[in-house]
Amino acid sequence: MSAANNKDGKYKYKGIPLTVVKRLPGYQRLLSELAAKEVERVSSRELAAKMKINPSQVRQDLSLFGSFGQQGYGYRVSYLLSEINKILGINAETKMVLVGGGQLGRAVANYRNFAKRGFIIEAIFDRDPRVIGRTIDNRVVRDVQELTAYLQAEPAEIGIICTPASAAQEVADQLVAGGIKGIWNFAPVALKVPETVCLEHVHLGESLMILSFKLKQKQEELFNQKK
Amino acid sequence: MSAANNKDGKYKYKGIPLTVVKRLPGYQRLLSELAAKEVERVSSRELAAKMKINPSQVRQDLSLFGSFGQQGYGYRVSYLLSEINKILGINAETKMVLVGGGQLGRAVANYRNFAKRGFIIEAIFDRDPRVIGRTIDNRVVRDVQELTAYLQAEPAEIGIICTPASAAQEVADQLVAGGIKGIWNFAPVALKVPETVCLEHVHLGESLMILSFKLKQKQEELFNQKK
DNA sequence: TTGAGATTGTTAGATATTTAACAAAGTATG
DNA sequence: CATACTTTGTTAAATATCTAACAATCTCAA
Missing domain, CATH: 3.40.50.720 (NAD(P)-binding Rossmann-like Domain)
Incomplete structure (x- = not known):
């Protein structure tokens, strides 16, 4: 594990960037879906494709909490899911x-x-x-x-x-x-x-206003392309 | 206006960072609240305090869309609100x-x-x-x-x-x-x-999982402080 | 058992975002 | 009408986030 624990292993999960935290539920959902389909293994490349982010980012995000994968193999879906559940605190009621x-x-x-x-x-x-x-x-x-x-x-x-x-x-x-x-x-x-x-x-x-903004932006884009 | 338009003034709102877009509805809500209270003027410092961000950020965010304020005075609430409504596309039905x-x-x-x-x-x-x-x-x-x-x-x-x-x-x-x-x-x-x-x-x-993560993090923090 | 291929975890570099600093230009007051 | 004060818009520096690169090391097929 890289940055998560200090010497005595007590100060966990300190200083995780909020941008990373916001991606965690996405990983959780993807892994749940894979587990439901009984997929056994998954690589950072595959996870990244589904999340529409960079594979490096997947590996770096996960490395903040531990080493859950294996070189040449990837991640075991069931193990990574259970670890992410622990991280998110959705193992207990x-x-x-x-x-x-x-x-x-x-x-x-x-x-x-x-x-x-x-x-x-x-x-x-x-x-x-x-x-x-x-x-x-x-x-x-x-x-x-x-x-x-x-x-x-x-x-x-x-x-x-x-x-x-x-x-x-x-x-x-x-x-x-x-x-x-x-x-x-x-x-x-x-x-x-x-x-x-x-x-x-x-x-x-x-959330609706953000959609409205995006719509407006895209319409102007298309309008200008036609010209 | 700084970055929003190109020479002929047609390519508006291109390349606005998503982080900025996500703050726009917040400005909109704050300004609506101020307008409802019939507050006339507001400074970047006041807006920033309510948004829990830095005053520089407020000014820089707004400057991507235009110059809506006045030195020594701040922003006229009604004017800035109407401009933000235009930006968000919530002026029309x-x-x-x-x-x-x-x-x-x-x-x-x-x-x-x-x-x-x-x-x-x-x-x-x-x-x-x-x-x-x-x-x-x-x-x-x-x-x-x-x-x-x-x-x-x-x-x-x-x-x-x-x-x-x-x-x-x-x-x-x-x-x-x-x-x-x-x-x-x-x-x-x-x-x-x-x-x-x-x-x-x-x-x-x-959103609930993010809350769950934060809770877990804070509890560990408190636990460690007591030690 | 070996060697080619795959994929991680990590470091370093590239890019993006946030904050600080300040000149410019207004306000407000006596 | 002069002057002290305020606050913007913008540039530059600081910080944070993302991406590329690669050694380490595992898998898998022959």
Whole structure:
């Protein structure tokens, strides 16, 4: 292993560039697909082709975490997948709570791909009396006022925020008070949380705007080629 | 203006780094918020603080598209916002069609933030006979078999894919056949489309895995600090 | 068992992105 | 109307990321 550990092997995964981190789930998905097809081995060249990146980059990314391949052979799919799962922390079960039982919240609650990987939504909360008490994917929606108390009794690692932007910060504060370690935020707002809490945003609107920009750019390109 | 135009002013927005493009929606949202609060002026320092980046970066990002500020004053919020809207292509109305009327599709169809910015879902399609004919947010769900024919009669710019991964490629092909210009893909699969079509992925699962990685990293950090 | 071919992990070089620095040009105030 | 202050747009330096190159070493077929 190259850069990941210091002498006593304790300081793992420090200083991994965010650009590398963002590629890890891509490797995970590709390897899952290969494993499902019962492919035994894969080379950095093949992985790179599927990711549309350079083979050197695949090797360098992986080398930040260890030596998982073999010269002249490549990587054993099952082994590399299990190592990447460990790196991503999806080997153990992770408990989550979801706040916001609207359309988006229900979509997230019903999304099977998380559960498959050990991410379990333990409880769902909402503010709206018309939603509280109803059932979403076999879980009764609880009153958000019980959120912090619930978490103290039933700790969870990740809190999912699917509320409108106006309520998101308040919910985040309650999640933090309940001892949550990470927040997965779908509300289009920048949350403030203590340094000890991890934050990951999913801003759907921003993604659409990026597509819009690319479209505009490509149209101008084509227009100019015709001339 | 520095790098955006060539001599005759036609080749706009070429060669903008993707890292910059990804920040543009952030600027857009911040400026919208400031405009809503009727703030008149803003400096690169203030924008940078809210984006958690360096003021130089804000100025350099913007300078790729033009000169929108004034020495000693900063940027006029309303003007900069309108320029960024132009850059992102959210000044005109953009027609979209959505394929997949499941939980996620319904959530996207009901999401108000797009419509506010001129992105209109004109029609919704599904494969399931139990869903076809039902109404989602005032639009009747059509049979996906009609998709290509519909698009030929009623052109749209963007196709949204909210189907399971297994159906996504087929839907993408039909969208392309119907003359769609860009695809916004929520299915966890890498789509193949012609070079002329723009693609933007939203991989919810990948975002959760990144959060999981960060959590793991932070926990090890804290564990080591205690020692 | 040997040798040709393949592929890793790593180092060094090339490229891209971010940050610092500063002249230019405005604002604001007395 | 002069002057101190502010802040941009831009150039150059610093940093980060990506790519090429290659020794080391394994595979595989004969």
